[in-house]
Amino acid sequence: MSVRGRAIPTPDSMSASGFIPPLQGFGSYENAFGQLSQSVPAWLQQLRAAALDTFRQLGFPSQRLEDWKYTDTTPIAREVFQLPRRPPATEPRAELWEPWVFSGGAAMVFFQGWPLPLQPVAPPLPDEVSLLSLQDALAKEEALVRGLLGTSAPLNEQSFTALNTALLDEGAWVRLAPGARLATPIQLLFVGGSVEHPTILCPRNFIVLGDGAEATVIECWIGESSVPFLTNGITEVVLGEEAHLTHVRILAEREAMLHMGLTAVRQSRGSTFRSQVITFPGQWTRVEIHTRLEAPAATALLDGLFVANGSSFVDHHTTIDHAQGATTSRQLYKGVLNGASHGVFNGKVFVRPGALKSDAQQMNKNLLLSDDAEIDTKPQLEIFADDVKCSHGAAIGQLDEEALFYLRSRGVAAGDARHMLIYGFANEIVERVPWENARRRLRAALQERLATAPPEDPA
């Protein structure tokens, strides 16, 4: 027996075992596959079929897999999902979604994954910017779509990616030609729920920035549902050299909303991916961000906030792959857990062999406000190069007694003081969102979520 250098793991490497089949079998997924519109290019139909095969081989990840150690997929695996009707049978109530269109710029609104014909409320986009539904993009820019699909989120042993690809039909296509710069954010709003049967939706979005392009894209996922409504969405992002993207991902769901969301990013030299993830989860939520820093001087800045009440499960996974040297990453994720909620944070930083001068920092802070709540956090570093600067930290605790005392000594009631401190803790992330209208909406949502489960007043 001899021991040689070990194989270098890839971020998406998974062992062959550790998957569970859907508890009611694959039939409903095969039916859904059969119901998809066939009026797509042949290559796409082949890709869907191959992905369905992969999904049939894998099933859903079980907790035996390291990446799913704290994440129970049973709430998904036990359901028999259908695809939503095409086009949707109803219209969404305007009061549900209109408050979430706030940027003043271009916007696309999807209801149950179907693009709504909106009157343009913003000045038209310049020619070098495409904002299309995926089906329109396939009609107008098929070669581009084909060249990009699956490059950031490859079809491999990731169950949910396979399932998304198998049931892929709609999504948003955002493309900026080299040098294009948008001053106002583009908004993508996804309204889910309002269904009678357990429903699955697999939207696939693309954000493609040419060299030197700059944009802010705000993705909002909202909805409420009394029956399970699973969104299994993927956003593929490709950033050209010196391209700068700010990507705000807001999730404000309620009740039986299940959400599996992946943002998969490839970054070229000098590009910046600035991500802000703010999650107010429904029943079950997992948000993953994978970014691959493929060339020097690429930078990833990841901020996150999750505020969970009731019996919500909320999981954030980040993977930053320093594939090349002289790349930088920063992460700050914060969690507030109340009621009987269960939060998970797993941040991975890979520094590949030879990726010298990589600089990675990661921090995860959590406020645990109830003894029925649970937080599992796993910040993780895998470093294969020596001349690097990497650090991570994690903290779990409660409100600072001294800060509480200070506020009370100034005449603030105990409950108010607690509320102020919790709000202040969470709001740090909201204030990093670079658009005042978005911040205003988020502050209101944050107040609302914190008020839903009033913080306990200590005796």
Add this chain to the structure above:
Amino acid sequence: MPTSTAKIEEIVSREYQHGFYTPIEEETVPAGLNEDIVRLISAKKNEPQWLTEWRLKAYRHWLTMREPTWQNVRYQPIDYDAIHYYSAPKMKKQPKSLDEVDPELLRTYEKLGIPLREQELLAGVAVDAVFDSVSVATTFKEKLAEHGVIFCSFSEAVQNYPELVRRYLGTVVPYSDNFFAALNSAVFSDGSFCFVPKGVRCPMELSTYFRINAAKTGQFERTLIVAEEGAYVSYLEGCTAPMRDENQLHAAVVELIALEGAEIKYSTVQNWYPGDKEGRGGIYNFVTKRGICLGRRSKISWTQVETGSAITWKYPSVILRGDESVGEFYSVALTNHYQQADTGTKMIHLGRGTRSTILSKAISAGHGQNSYRGLVKVMRGAERARNYTQCDSLLIGDRCGAHTFPYMEVRNSSAIVEHEATTSKISEEQLFYCQSRGISLEDAVSMIVSGFCRQVFQELPMEFAVEAHKLMGVSLEGAIG
């Protein structure tokens, strides 16, 4: 910097100095494992029926288990049928004093720099020397006996204190705990047993030297330490092994039990054969070490310096059951050439006001891969539990790796859990801090590097701290920067 890096690489690539082989006639059972071998081991050790049954239960459970694969180390599959599960130096009778011990054996220890006599006379350390599997010499027994401290080989304990062994064996690490613990429970050959009665402060540091000698011999030690109410004991474990081209499996189990107000300090310096520069040979060090703080205000402290073994894979852990009990873990792990380490700790907080501290220092050089993996778990009833974890990695050379996998699971809202980790050649922040205090760059580098391991070394008893410095083989001071 290049010269200093070259200097380090020269020092760390020195040949293993303890790689000699002692030609002693050995008694070995046939390779492979089945119920008969388990019974044979038990019979050779003249064990009571319940222990034989326990071994067999462990063996049957082991058969149902699969070798784990989640670890961050890679090795060729182990052929469990090629291992000799029992190997003992042949002796006419059990030695009553050092004079009766095989002189070859004593010379072996002298080469390692731990002459028993010298230790007996000068250091005042009682040594329970384990040569392969059977304990060959135990010193200072009488002096310990005066205080009521029992310190003997595990086999003797089974013969002389069966009720104590039976009460505590497997209570911290049950035979079903994991694949390697089950294997150990089935075939363990010897080890150390220590019992410190109520209110006794053990008058000296207890020390065991483990040694793997015969080729193709797995070593399955079992250590059990019990500290009764208010007792204190400091236990030292040191390990060296001769050079071998084949990998050898070492799957030991260590159980610590601290009752109310008791304190156990367990220190390890592990320098088994790490394999050669190409990664051939070396020990697989797959050990289960766990302590339980059963009583209020009890304390268990693990300190380890891991410089040897081809693969080190272990997590000395503490279950903090008693209210206000304390768990500590201090570790320095060095991997060089093709060595791999996946080590860390688990702190399980059950009692109120429990506290734990984790301090891990990892140094990687050559093609070495070093992982810290630690779990801090705060259960619902562990009010005001507190944990602080710090893991630092130092990388030397661009082909090695340093990895950190901390797990924090918290279910109590009054708990505070903090984790910090850094990986670097040397921390810029620390340099800046020192310089801002008026310390020159060179002095700052020197301070930081020597400080990198010092926090852990200072937890070691004096004799071990000296040896640990020697074993690191590298004076990090002034070497990096």
